[in-house]
Amino acid sequence: CEGFLEVDPKNKISSENFFQTEADAEACISGIYSVLRGHYNFNVFYFGDISTEIANNGETQANLDNGVYTSADERFRSFWAQMYRVINYANGAIKNVPSINMDSDLKERYIAEAHFLRALAYFELVRAFGGVPKIIEPTIDESNNLLPRSTTEEIYTLIFEDLKYCEDILPTTYSSSDKGRPTSGAAKALMAKAYLQKGDFENTRLKTLEVIGSGTYKLCDYLGDVFNVEKENGIEHIFSIQFLGGTNESMGSSISNSFASRNVEINPNNIASGAAVATEDAFYNSIPDHFRKRLTIVSEFPSLYYPEITAVGVAGAGPCCMKYWDPLYRTRTGGDDANWMVIRYADVLLMYAEAENEINGPTVSAYEAINEIRKRARDENQNNIDDPEEIAELPDLSGLSKDEFRRAVWNERDMELCFEGHHRWDLIRTGRFVEVLNASGIASQVSETNILFPIPHLEILANPNLEQNPGYSD
Amino acid sequence: QSARLTFNLKNVKLSEVFDQIEKNSEFRFFYDSGDFDLTQNVTISADDSKIEEILNGVFKNLDISYEIFDRYIIVKTKGRESSFVKNILQQQQKTISGKVTDSSGAPVPGVTVVVSGTSNGTVTGADGEYSIMNIQPEDKLIFSFVGMKTQEIIVGTQSTIDITMVVDAIGIEEVIAIGYGTMKKNDLTGSISTVDESKITQRSVTTIGEGLQGQVAGVQITQPNGHPGASPVIRIRGVNSIQYGNDPLWVVDGFPLSSGWSYINPNEIETITVLKDASATAIYGANGANGVIIVTTKKGKAGKTKISFDTYCGVQNVTNMYDMMNAKEWATAQRTFWERFRNGAYLSRAFPQEEIDQMGEGTNWQEEIFRTGIIQNHNLSISGANEKTNFFVSGNFLNHEGIVINSKFHKGNFSINLEHKANDKFSFGTSIKTAYEHKQGISSLNVVYGALIMAPTSPVKNEDGTYFSQNDQWIERGIMARINRENPVMMAYEQIGNSDNTHIFTNLFGSYQITNGLTAKVSLGGDINYYRVNHYTPSYFYSESASHGSADASASQTFNWVNENTLTYIKTFNDIHSLNIVGGITAQQQKSEILAASATDFYTDITQYYDLSIGAEPGIPSTSYSEWTMVSLLGRVNYNYADRYFVTASARYDGSSRFGSNNRFAFFPSGALAWRVSQEDFLKDTDWLANLKLRLSYGKTGNQAIPLYQNILPYNKITSYPFGSNITTAVGPGSLVNPDLKWEATDQYNAGIDLGIFNNKLSFTADYYYKKTKDLLFNVSVPRQGGYSTVLKNIGSVENKGFEFGVNANLGKGDFSWNGSGNISFNRNKVLELAESDRFFGPNIGWRYISRNGGAATIIMEGEPLGVFWGNIFDGLWQTEEEFQTGHMATNTNVGPGFENYRDIDGNGIFEEGVDETIIGDPHPDFVFDVSNSFNYKHFDLSFNIYGVVGNDIFNANLIELTSQVNVDNALKAYINNWDGVGTSNKYFKNDRPTGRSGVFPNRASTQYIEDGTFVRLQNLTFGYNVPVRVIQKLRVYVSADNLVTLTKYSGFNPEVSSLTSDMAAGIDAGTYPVAKTVRLGVQIDL
Incomplete structure (x- = not known):
């Protein structure tokens, strides 16, 4: 009767029959991307922008939005869980794909992609929590679950190892059916971001120079194209999380929905769900009026740039960000089409300008980098010529001291990259976090403690080997 | 001769x-x-x-x-x-007649009178008289009647035989079904209760479970919601398993059911036996841990072919409604809120004051969605037997229109029981039961909750006859109520949710007497279930603004077969040594398949789910498959010495495909002793003592109701990922595998006493039991750093212990008789041990107003009962700014005067989220009791029972929204007196939202929503009259009422409520379809 008790789970793919073919390898790599999506659909801008003085969560301001950090906040736990899920999927691929009998170049590339994605996940974790448990083997029993935290340095070391491993293996570009996978340039750019977060300007400068020097990327001529859902994965987009609306599987995002104005005709849902993101007035008012501001942050409709929005009136709890505007988002199932840009070329230029200035002072190439961005930011008529009225709105920078230049780059980053999930980390790495937030008066006072997030309460409960960050109760 | x-x-x-x-x-x-x-x-x-x-x-x-x-x-x-x-002599061969009376001299109608060994027979009429033709002097007449001793009389020279029937005092010779056999009640060693047909059908019920409620000590039956066709939850002696399978095993005519029991027609029941202790259930091994309910259905009886028709019609109403704000009160409160919120920046969302002044009551949404429900049931059965064959066929039709508009349930049953004796040694038979169930309005939960929170200012319909939409009101006027909340009346009528359930259950058996006392029996049965669920939401619903109408249909089919082969040996040696031995081997297999499809974007709402291809956007179709098998060896020995000393030993060896090869087989033994003290010489002559028995037992049982395929690491398809327009399939590891999974096992000890006095007119049973369930399977939360959130583990142990008492009394004098019975059960549940962590939260209860602790309102914690409520202690409201600023919540920036003061439980001076939490209530009752009485006087009968559940708490999640800020949803009328300055209220929050608080609050379980769930109710009251009509055997008309009076302090619709099916989140009331009160009028006719 032993045979009678052996039941074949006909509808299951299992460890017994997975990791056999090239198709299995592709599916398992796609799995990593798929789980990565959750974080970039929401938490990324909640942490990066809403938790700072530039944005708020509309009417439903609470917790991080108000500078309140508690280890019981579910958002920290969902972030933690999502990232470690990515890491486990990547670890599984790194471990199991090598033994698959398939095209060796493709196999190598898949493994390199897994390294890139693992590095990205650890980078998100380390800048938020500090040192986290370093897990590099797939979880097959409970041993990984009880590992203690590693140091910040150890995690960064792993990130750089992973990125160094993949930067030469990953291709510089992809054919259209693979667009969205990380390139060699993406690995270098992510390295630059990680070096910059650590304050290593030397390596930031080297890595950004490699990206710039490769000639693979440049700024889109027209700023609107950067955010046009029809023109995703373009020349400026170094690495984006891919969202696709209008399918019967939920591959779309809710980013358009989250950012859309709370004007009732545009987005009545948000009034009930309370999930909208809006610009803090003080930040909005601090930006001089220029084309980029008018295009990406709208305080009142109608807007010249969005003729399809016929609603009239104020935006709601504050001016709204139009960077993720998908005109079809309300009339289609399966979510919005807007990709999330993890790194784009403008970020690389500004990172270069900042690192170059720190090392060599405001050199010509540093000015060129920042002014290239400003030039596009004022080019409303898309003629690629600096018309006098455009220059008047946003002139080129020149003649600044090192410190003035430094602040000019920070300022430029705020205008260019606001609502793209960078601001919090910029404030932290430049040492301005506590000062700027407390001065803004939009939230309760924060302290040095809040530079790192608390380790989620329930994670400490589950793994007693985890130590809480200083200043937080468990 | x-x-x-x-x-x-x-x-x-x-x-x-x-x-x-x-x-x-x-x-x-x-x-x-x-x-x-x-x-x-x-x-x-x-x-x-x-x-x-x-x-x-x-x-x-x-x-x-x-x-x-x-x-x-x-x-x-x-x-x-x-x-x-x-x-x-010749005359006597013709006719014999007589009158059957009871001990008081009253006529007994309905007594079966049969000529032994023939099909010749009759039934006494309303006057107790009978007459039979073609009698030989040597014939023997057998008089039988349920609850009375069967009597046999040889006709001889008599032409008139009058008989006085004697009450069979508590079925002293009653033979009852136990697992894989039957036994005389007096010989039982385990804790076994029986309920016979009359208890269930006298008051007309729609499911067996309903009829069992309150009837058996130690069996708690809860109707978690009142949707027509909803099945009750049955727990025998508490909850053993944390996460999997606490339902008892149902065995119908020897066949273990696999796809539900609630479809079985209650009118077909002959008797129900409930096996409670492990000496009784261990013969069912890995399926026995939660107790066993054995149902024996009716067989044809010798005599004239019997035709029974039973019909009733009833009406139902809701027992209680919430007292909500009317339109003017709500609009006023809502305006106050928007005046306060952000200093009136959004005041335009409120109704203008002039308009409010003109308002009146507005819409009472509860009255709009509740109605008088109608329930009707018709049952017809035909049965009969001769010396070789007996048959019973029956059909039943139930139509139930529930108390929420447009909710419905239909059920049709058809069944056959057939047995034939081929010769002295060989007999065979079959039983076939089929049922079709149709349920409509299965999303009524949202309708009920919607009716509570829907703004009373909204009319049901617009002047043009279309449904009013709060969303339209917002877009057109900027007046805000919850705009994503559909009109509940529209939801009830227009949002389609139907399910259809078809059951086919067949069993074929044969038995052969090998030698005197040794019988072999083989049975093969199949249980087929086909279940279909369909939904359609029309395109004009607010929720469909992107999907433009959505439909889905899913079907599952399950096939389960069981083969059982047993040998039974029954023999008495030297009149004092009685042996009853059974041994067997069984095999079982189940296969299930599910098919589901969906579509959205319907250009027309006409075809609904009936044609998914109308939807322009097809969903992803899915199928799934599951299978399990089980093989078992079983055996039991019953021995008794001189009807005084009884010994039972049983064992079962089960193998199941659900477990890995290391833990695939398990052994479940049991043993029991009983001593019938009343049969000892020193008591035998004590007249008043009819029965005194002491019982003692131990046994081990298992639970295999866990998810399948837990022993392999699955790779699941997850949401695909697009690279440009190239969509790639994505696969990832599904769950962490635990290679050491094994069975949940329960050890149970039982001690009991049975006492019968005054010829068993008064009898009494008491039991004490102790159960320990160990190796409990639980989806344990694991550190998420491994990439998983839970893993299935055998983590710990739970105990249940308790007392059960039952009493039964019969009295009769003249035309009057009385039967009274009562029972009371005390169960105490405790988590003894949880490995690795001393606590886990219960499941996410899916209630949007709870965001703490992963959405759980309950906890599983060592030393506490399973699933106690967990949260904050509410100490009233902060009254002044000074009090708040110097208090323990001063650092909680989103609180303030007029808002909640949650206790600083650890006393460290600061209220901390996630830390200052504790046990705030217990959903387990202290005790459950029932008192039943039935009176007969001449042709009248009156019966009633009072059922009570005492000492349990209910977490009324509805109150969270109903007693907080009035910005979009309605609130209790009592909330009008919310905090508005020092001393104005210490209970209801200020009608405002503190800065820094997200939209919904207080988003937690806390003591202000815990209510006492104790209730005592008149569960049933039935008054019947047997119309004396000569031409037919029985004509009874009756009126019967269920839940007529409920005494409770609970503020919700009905204290009998449990919105979630999980035993770890019992006693939560979250917008549940309430249990109704019912009045029925019925007629029973026997021809």
Whole structure:
């Protein structure tokens, strides 16, 4: 009767029959991307922008939005869980794909992609929590679950190892059916971001120079194209999380929905769900009026740039960000089409300008980098010529001291990259976090403690080997 | 008649000879007195002789002849015609009649009178009288009636036989079904309760579970919601398993059911046996841990073919409604909120004051969605038997329109029981039961909750007849109520949710008597279930603004077969050693498949889910498959010595495909002892003591109701990922595998006493039990750093212990009789051990107003009952700014005067989220009791029972929204007196939202929503009248009411509520379809 008790789970793919073919390898790599999506659909801008003085969560301001950090906040736990899920999927691929009998170049590339994605996940974790448990083997029993935290340095070391491993293996570009996978340039750019977060300007400068020097990327001529859902994965987009609306599987995002104005005709849902993101007035008012501001942050409709929005009136709890505007988002199932840009070329230029200035002072190439961005930011008529009225709105920078230049780059980053999930980390790495937030008066006072997030309460409960960050109760 | 007799009589009178022969044989003498001299002396000497030889000897020298008719010897003077005697005998072959009365002399209608060994029989009429034709003097009449002792009378010379039926005091010879066999009730060693048909059908119920509620000590039956067709939840002696399978095993006519039991027609039930202790359930091994309910359905009985028709019609109403704000009150409160919020920046969302001044009551949404429900049931059965074959066929139709508009349930049943005795040794039979169930309005939960929170200012319909939409109101006027909340009346009528359930259950069995006492039985049965669920939401619903109408349909089919082969040996040696041995081998397999499809974007709402291809956007179709198998060896020995000492031992060895090969087989033994003290010599002559039995048992049972395929690491398809327009399939590891998974096992000890006094007119049963369930399977939260959130583990142990008491009394005098019974059960549940962590949160209850602790309101914690409520302690409201600023919540920036003061439980001076939490309530009752009474007087019967559940808490999640800020949703009328300055309220929050608080609050479980769930109710009251009609056997009309009166402090619709099916989140009321009160009028006719 032993045979009678052996039941074949006909509808299951299992460890017994997975990791056999090239198709299995592709599916398992796609799995990593798929789980990565959750974080970039929401938490990324909640942490990066809403938790700072530039944005708020509309009417439903609470917790991080108000500078309140508690280890019981579910958002920290969902972030933690999502990232470690990515890491486990990547670890599984790194471990199991090598033994698959398939095209060796493709196999190598898949493994390199897994390294890139693992590095990205650890980078998100380390800048938020500090040192986290370093897990590099797939979880097959409970041993990984009880590992203690590693140091910040150890995690960064792993990130750089992973990125160094993949930067030469990953291709510089992809054919259209693979667009969205990380390139060699993406690995270098992510390295630059990680070096910059650590304050290593030397390596930031080297890595950004490699990206710039490769000639693979440049700024889109027209700023609107950067955010046009029809023109995703373009020349400026170094690495984006891919969202696709209008399918019967939920591959779309809710980013358009989250950012859309709370004007009732545009987005009545948000009034009930309370999930909208809006610009803090003080930040909005601090930006001089220029084309980029008018295009990406709208305080009142109608807007010249969005003729399809016929609603009239104020935006709601504050001016709204139009960077993720998908005109079809309300009339289609399966979510919005807007990709999330993890790194784009403008970020690389500004990172270069900042690192170059720190090392060599405001050199010509540093000015060129920042002014290239400003030039596009004022080019409303898309003629690629600096018309006098455009220059008047946003002139080129020149003649600044090192410190003035430094602040000019920070300022430029705020205008260019606001609502793209960078601001919090910029404030932290430049040492301005506590000062700027407390001065803004939009939230309760924060302290040095809040530079790192608390380790989620329930994670400490589950793994007693985890130590809480200083200043937080468990 | 072929018996041989031995006589040695010398010179005795002839009359003495007749007496001696009658005394020592079955022969009877008939003669005309005076025909011959009975005093003449004769001598016989016969050794082992036939009657003819003896009689020839006796009459040899006399002028007497004789004739033998069967056992009757007619004696007369030679040559004389004895017409008188013959006439008597011939007359008696024709008809016999009589009257059946009870001990008080009252006629007993409905008594079956059968001529033994034939199909000839009848039933007594309303006056207790009967008459049967074609009777032979040697015939034996059998009088039987449920609850009375069966009597057998030889007709002989009598032409009238009046019988006094005696109450069978607590079924002293009652034979009841136990697993894989039957047993006399007196011989039981385990804790087993029986409920017979009359208890269930006297008051007309729609499911067996409903009829069982309150009837058996130790069995708690809860109706978690009142949707027509909802099945009750049954727990025997508490909850053993944390996460998997606490449902008892149902065995119908020997067949273990696999796809639900609630479809079984209650009118088909003959008896129900509930096996509670492990000595009784261990024979079911890995399926026995949660107790076993054995259902025996009706068989045809010898006698005239019986036709029964039973019909009732009833009405239902909601028992209680919430007292909500009316339109003016709500609009006023809503305006106050928007005046306060952000200093009136959004005041335009409120109704203008002038408009509010004109408002009145507005819409009472509860009245709009509740109605008088209608329930009707018709049952027809035909049954009968002769000496070889018995049959029972029945059909039933139920139509139930529930108390929420447009909610419906239909059910049709058809069944056959057939048995045939081929010869003395071989018999076989079949039983077939089919049912079709249709349920409509299965999303009524949202309708009920919607009716609570829907703004009373909104009308049901617009002037043009279309449904009013709060979303339209917002877009057109900027007036805000919850705009994503659909109009509940529209939801009830227009949002389609239907399910269809088809059951086919068949069983074929044969038994063969190998030798005297040894019987082999083989059975093969199949249980097929086809279940279909369909939904459609029309395109004009707010929720469909992107999908433009969505439909889905899913179907699952399950096939389960069981083969059981048993050998039974029953023998009594030397009149004092009784043995009953059963052994067997069984095999079982189940396969299930599911198919689901969906579509959105319907250009028309006409075809709904009936044509998914109309939807322009097809969803992803899915199928799934599951299978499990089980093989078992089982055995049981019952031995008793002189009906005084009883021993039972049983064992089962189960193998299941659900577990890895290391833990695939398990052994489940049990043993029990009983001592019938009343049979001992020193008590045998104590008249008042009819029965005294002491019982003791131990046994081990298992639970295999866990998810399948837990022993392999699955790779699941997850949401695909697009690279440009190239969509790639994505796969990832599904769950962490635990290679050491094993069975959940329960050890149970039981001690009991049965006492019957005054000829068992008063009887009493008490049991104490202790159960320990270990190796509990639980989806344990694991550190998420491994990439998983939970893993299935055998983590710990739970105990249940308790007392059960039952009492039963019968009294009768003259035309009056009374039966009273009562039971009370106390169960105490405790988590003994949880490995690795001392606590886990219960499941996410999916209630949007709870965001703490992963959405759980309950906790599983060592030393506490399973699933106690967990949260904050509410200490009223902060009254002044100063009090708040110096208090323990000063650092909580989103609180303030007029808002909640949650206790600083650890006393460290600061209220901390996630830390200052504790146990705030217990959903387990202290005790459950039932008192039942039935009275009969002449043709009238009256019965009622009172059912109570005492000491449990309910977490009324509805109150969270109903007692907080009025910005979009309605609130309780009592909330009008919310905090508005120092001392104005210490209960209801200020109608405002503190800065820094997200939209919904207080988003937690806390003591202000915990209510006492104790209730005592008049569960049923039935008054019946047996109309005395000569031509038919029975015509009873009755009126019956359920849940007529409920005494409770609970503020919700009904204290009998549990919105979630999980035992780890019991006692939560979250917008549940309420249990109703019902009044029925019925007629029962037997032909």
